[in-house]
Amino acid sequence: MAKSDRINYTLPSGFDIELLPGEKRLEQHWLDTIRQVYERYGFTPIETPAVERIELLQAKGNQGDNIIYAITPVLPPQMQVEGDKGKDSRALKFDQTVPLAAYVARNRNELVFPFARYQMDMVFRGERAKTGRYRQFRQCDIDVVGRGSLNLLYDAQMPAIIAEIFSALQIGDFLIRINNRKVLTGFFEALGVEADQIKGCIKIIDMLEKIGVAKVKDQLLGIGVLEESCDRMITFTQIQGSVDEVLAQLQQTATELNQPETFVVGIKELDEVIQNVRLLQVPETQFCIDLSIARGLDYYTGTVYETTLLGYESLGSICSGGRYEELVGMFAQETMPGVGLSIGLTRLMRKLLDADIIQPLAASPAQVMIVNMQQELMPVYFEISQRLRQAGIKVLTGFEKKGIGKQLDRADKLGIPLCIIIGSNEHEAQICRVKVMETGEQLDIPLSDLVPQIRQLLER
Amino acid sequence: MAKSDRINYTLPSGFDIELLPGEKRLEQHWLDTIRQVYERYGFTPIETPAVERIELLQAKGNQGDNIIYAITPVLPPQMQVEGDKGKDSRALKFDQTVPLAAYVARNRNELVFPFARYQMDMVFRGERAKTGRYRQFRQCDIDVVGRGSLNLLYDAQMPAIIAEIFSALQIGDFLIRINNRKVLTGFFEALGVEADQIKGCIKIIDMLEKIGVAKVKDQLLGIGVLEESCDRMITFTQIQGSVDEVLAQLQQTATELNQPETFVVGIKELDEVIQNVRLLQVPETQFCIDLSIARGLDYYTGTVYETTLLGYESLGSICSGGRYEELVGMFAQETMPGVGLSIGLTRLMRKLLDADIIQPLAASPAQVMIVNMQQELMPVYFEISQRLRQAGIKVLTGFEKKGIGKQLDRADKLGIPLCIIIGSNEHEAQICRVKVMETGEQLDIPLSDLVPQIRQLLER
Structure with missing residues (x-):
């Protein structure tokens, strides 16, 4: 057969997530480990189909500008006439949060609330393939969803779960960085930042680690924040120290600012979360308050988390999440606050393998x-x-x-x-x-x- | 919000595979059980991406007329110009056999042969949704692939694996029905059926259980098989008895027909498989020779299997597979014979749940x-x-x-x-x-x- 007759059997760009047997066995071991920890905290598994209605996936816009893959049946010639009336109106899920909202709406009469679930499915994003970005990848998510309200202790439980998982995976020392959106928005409000600028400020602050102080300041100025406010914002997000020191400094700032309401609520929430993280026996070396943690997505309203692998900060956050109020109830048309976490497993494993931080298992399970x-x-x-x-x-x-x-x-x-x-x-x-x-x-x-x-x- | 504003959050037709937590926990238990058995026989896990190049998926035609889902990025307006040069040329996999062939071609220098792998991914078929047919479902496959040749003992090992799995799942008594394509084709050849009619005969014989003897005869006549040959074919596939009785009767038929080559080879293979299934301690009540088992797909060349849940014959085969010569080597352009099995997990679990043969687990893993x-x-x-x-x-x-x-x-x-x-x-x-x-x-x-x-x- 001439070479030109050969079929191109390489993986399409962005779908190069295939693992060799020893790597796949390691991934399976990771999935088992993560699952065990989730279940030890009483989370139950669910799985939603890869395919949903396109209008459902776009209900809140393409979150974070994710590009959706629509699916279309390719009919063999003899079946062309039959068609499919659902054609062009189905697409692959790009995250697990919108599908969770749909799952809760579809099954709410059968579920027991607060509903604590984990989900480790593949998601699909049609973005341009860049290094380390995949168009298909596995996310290991947990969320607890309440009906009407959800106790803040669920926020405190999340860092305990992260800490247990990364300790069990033995990938080295890590730091869970905790913040609260209300602390940021409350502080920005107190500085006199306009209400409609605050989400923009949060998105810009979120890029601090990536683009640095100077560019963040430029961008803040660019959306019309006063120079003095910019400087105070940036100084605020750079506050460092033990959790107790940071909490004390926040209290002092609140006093100086004359106890602005949102800011005070944020500090109280952050304090309660931190104290309960301690009661859950998470070692003090594994968590901190980091006021620069903002999370880019619009929907977070309270506690936010990012996790850094120490010595490998360039990997970015290896596990992130937070508290949201409106997201899960959107289809059920109820208030269903939730708090959740996500580990981008495919990307994390590939990066750790490439950096030689972890090693594949044996190619065969045989003993x-x-x-x-x-x-x-x-x-x-x-x-x-x-x-x-x-x-x-x-x-x-x-x-x-x-x-x-x-x-x-x-x-x-x-x-x-x-x-x-x-x-x-x-x-x-x-x-x-x-x-x-x-x-x-x-x-x-x-x-x-x-x-x-x-x-x-x-x-x- | 008016009712008309609401988004349709129901599952798209054919994707209604979502499980309640207790059902999903049962599925997870099944997956763990199946995985353990596969691994006890030294099979290693792999996973291939859901998305492959469309020309690769269609390399051998749409196997069994499966309709492929192509994927297309739905670009938000501000990104329309960028496009994607891979657009329209990617599709979702419809089975795991073609992707296995691609995986082997992509990684053949890293793999050790015979390569014994299992794979439990989701596959997608754009067919018209019928009762009990899904457009997305999980298949639990194992295959062993050799380079150049593959020992027949791998064929004998398959029934031992099936028997162990279904015993462990505790879904009741089952019967593994074994046949060999060479026995059928050899017998048909000996009857004087034209070479180009034989694949057609096999496809028709495969429908015996579904459409009955009369319709099978009509269809055989329809493709030009002589009436006497039709009758002898049907009588042949109805031979019953213990494995030893059936083997004896096959030997006798071979003698009567003057030892036709393919037929004799088929009997020898079937005999060797059966004797080794016994040595692997599969109880005699769990397997039989059934000469009506043909398997519809073209690529099988030797041993074929189907499995029936006794008392629930209407479920159809719950685990099927067989030996093939050409399939896996198609991209690598090498001879890579293989033998494999597939459990259509999604459909099987749904049917057994609906028939009350199995019960969901508790909704929470918490003890x-x-x-x-x-x-x-x-x-x-x-x-x-x-x-x-x-x-x-x-x-x-x-x-x-x-x-x-x-x-x-x-x-x-x-x-x-x-x-x-x-x-x-x-x-x-x-x-x-x-x-x-x-x-x-x-x-x-x-x-x-x-x-x-x-x-x-x-x-x-």
């Missing part, structure tokens, strides 16, 4: 390989394989008629820790030879005692 | 709920929650200021088995009251001994 020494002994290999599997041990039975060297080489490439070798001598003696791949060590084990001894070897 | 008796005791509730969580117990901490009755009612609706009640009296005495929700039983437990006693209650 034991049975080497095929003689085809006639296959009944023995099968019996042993099944005995080990019944004991929960993962076994790859070798079927290929290849030399022992090639078979051991395969086990090595797959990262299988133990190989079981039974030739006619071993079979006659009712033993097997076990090769420990890492050390090269070889042991003879009586077949009658195989399961406990293999277990012991796997545990050491 | 314990801490009742909020007094807001001031929250530090105690938090301490206890974290102590239980550190012991791996799933805890929902109640934050709402509601009466105990309402809180217990919430626990009941969520299916949480134990509630921990600590008011000021219990706190003073350093005990807690545990309510066993199923029996109504109440126990007082010293806080110092909480973890072991809760564990014991959860285990009984």
